[in-house]
Amino acid sequence: MKIALYCPNKPLTHPNPSGDLIIARGLHNALNRFGHQCEEVLQFRSRWFWKSPEGWCRAAAALTRGFLNAYRLAPRVWLTYHSYYKSPDVVGPWVSRALGIPYVLFQPMYGTRRRKDPRTRGGFYLNRIALKQACHSFVNNLDDLEAMRRIVPGGNITYLPPGIFPKQFARDENLGFEMRRALHIGSDVPVIMTAARFRADVKYESLVYLLHALAKLRLRRPRFRLLVAGDGPMESRLKELARELLPGQALFVGKVPREKMFEYYSASDVFAFPGIGESLGMVFLEAQACRLPVVALDTGGVPQVVRSGETGRLVPRDDGEAMAAALDDLLGDREARLTMGRNGERFIQEERNLERNTLRLSAALEAIAR
Incomplete structure (x- = not known):
């Protein structure tokens, strides 16, 4: 037709x-x-x-x-x-x-x-x-x-x-290992990934919120890397803030073609993005399809695409403390991450x-x- x-x-x-x-x-x-x-x-x-x-x-x-x-x-x-x-x-x-x-x-x-x-x-x-x-x-x-x-x-x-099409975001451990090696990240270093367009609106507000939350996480768990995918007009300001709050820990990889995103998801342990003002948030679906537990704010349309306690953790908006605590818990509990990752993959396959x-x-x- x-x-x-x-x-x-x-x-x-x-x-x-x-x-x-x-x-x-x-x-x-x-x-x-x-x-x-x-x-x-x-x-x-x-x-x-x-x-x-x-x-x-x-x-x-x-x-x-x-x-x-x-x-x-x-x-x-x-x-x-x-x-x-x-x-x-x-x-x-x-x-x-x-x-x-x-x-x-x-x-x-x-x-x-x-x-x-x-x-x-x-x-x-x-x-x-x-x-x-x-x-x-x-x-x-x-x-x-x-x-x-x-x-x-x-x-x-x-x-x-x-x-989304789940096959486009199937986790590939071998490619994830190669990506870590290309980015000079050790296999034993926890990796938190985020992705967004760096524009002067709620996307930028979410990324700023995340950086402040990770600064609090750094006080509890100093050894991790943040992988940031995206570009946009606010890039220089975000990089400056990251250097201030997370010196040496934030890695900006630029704009990634969508067909290549699964390689970066596969190299990561947790996906984190507050989702301020998000009506849904497609990156949350992509991350779950790639077996990444999601940490986000319990706001807007995010609960429609992330099942709190099952495929990730949705936390209240505060000064970043709740998000830092949720990330600290997940990074310290490999079994919880794997379980949520499997749940997320099944959720996308069956319902999204x-x-x-x-x-x-x-x-x-x-x-x-x-």
Whole structure:
């Protein structure tokens, strides 16, 4: 079946990695693996477009371009990934109606508080139009599910848990050993890994929080290494803080291609990232698939992707003491780490497996098209 895909927040070719982009690419790849012809028909990034006359001109041009591309493809379904107040879909509702095909949303978001703020009111109403016109919505976040039920009839919403392809993050002990050797880390040195985009928002806030927590851990357990994967505009400030708080212990390895991440996970003993402001956090799923216990804050959407006490430890937000204590416990208990690692791998295989979850989406889209 031909499917027209549109990602108004970030096109599939966007250079900066993020959880949303990972989900979008995984969705696109999985649908094609199931035999569909899923094509991205438009790369117009609608983020804040309505704030300028030039943005409205770009949106009008995108509407024309989207119609022509979809007309040539002749899809049976239009699928928009992640329409929300910052990046509302102002193309899909009209093109799908013109072509006489179902308009479907995946991971839409709705928050009435955006209506009250003049800075976000325009995006709120534009997004609301898209949500109202969708014949069906699929959500992968339980918080979004509750919000969507306020505007869309319950029968037109389906919850599909977030997932990854587990085989892409299978642990490889031999590669992990080679990676440690390449990084000059002894086999007996505990390794804590973290990964994020170094941008000036909650990602940076989380990394700063982690560095302060590890400074407290250093007082109890001075011998460990921190492996940091990622890059971004805040890199120099993070490195400076790491030199101050963890002299000689933090190793920044730069931006790692996603297909290579499993090598770094395999070289590590624990994955730690606070997850401040995270709606879900795809790195948590990747780490668990690679049999790494996770230590994070018990906040936001993190409990939806990490099972505290089973696949990791979720701790309250304080001055970093609770996170330091949890890491100290895990680094001192190899059996607990191995048990949580096996639990995490099984959790991803059975409940956060993108192959299985997208199979349900595939079947639903075919039923909608019929």
